[in-house]
Amino acid sequence: MTRSMTAFARRQSEQEWGTLIWEIRSVNHRYLEPHLRLPESFREIEGPLRERLRKRLQRGKVECTLRFQAAEAGEQQLNLNTEVAHQVRDAAQQLSDLLANPSPINPLELLRWPGVLKQNELDMKAIQKQALNQFDDAIKELIDNRLREGAELAQLINQRLDGIDNVVSQVREKLPEILEKQRQNILTRLEDARVELDPNRVEQEIVMLAQKADVDEELDRLDTHTGEVRRVLKQKEAIGRRLDFLMQELNREANTLSSKSIVAETTQCAVELKVLIEQMREQIQNIE
Known part of the structure; x- marks a missing residue:
């Protein structure tokens, strides 16, 4: 499932020995970059904390802050x-x-x-164990929040994919009409110039025009890439890098479509494709 890299989680527990508070913030990053802020008496659990992070998260800059406040003397058992x-x-x-x-x-x-x-002296081993368990709960909450925001991102991306599919369909529908109009334009220009029409030469010009305007291959690849994006969005592992690569491929096909454009209609369609792809790329920057 799609998971965002932007999320926040907070867990607090109060015991007879004091209060433990975990706060975890994560933002987008190319790799997993954990930052731990711990009281000195909890330094020995830093290794297990990092290991827990590596097992649960794959990407994102993650800031984990633990605050510990021991109970005042009047609150402890005497x-x-x-x-x-x-x-x-x-x-x-x-x-x-x-x-x-x-x-x-x-x-x-x-x-x-x-x-x-x-x-009573504080049993730091027991308190550290409580901190580890509470950290697991905070990470679970963070992942749940990532999933919730990731589902919203996936919905936005699917809307843009639908937009790309619509543009591709429009180009396919208009292409025969565009080629016929260009053919008539060639004939009209030749007639206006009062040039004796060589049927073979006219046919060659039309063939060259058709070859230049042939974007079936690009349209097919756009369909393939949008289908692959939809498939990747349903995967459970981290998908951000794969989606980023697919955005590059989509953009390449849009650029090729623009370069082969022979009329304003296809040029406008290519521009619309680039806008939709860029909107998706911005959303994908936040996906794990």
């Missing part, structure tokens, strides 16, 4: 180190016994003593 708390309490009690007018022991003051409260 554990009381009872052993240290007992030691601090006993030391405070001993000190109170030495004083004449000791103040009551304040539990909040005990909590501020280093080591009395323990915060």
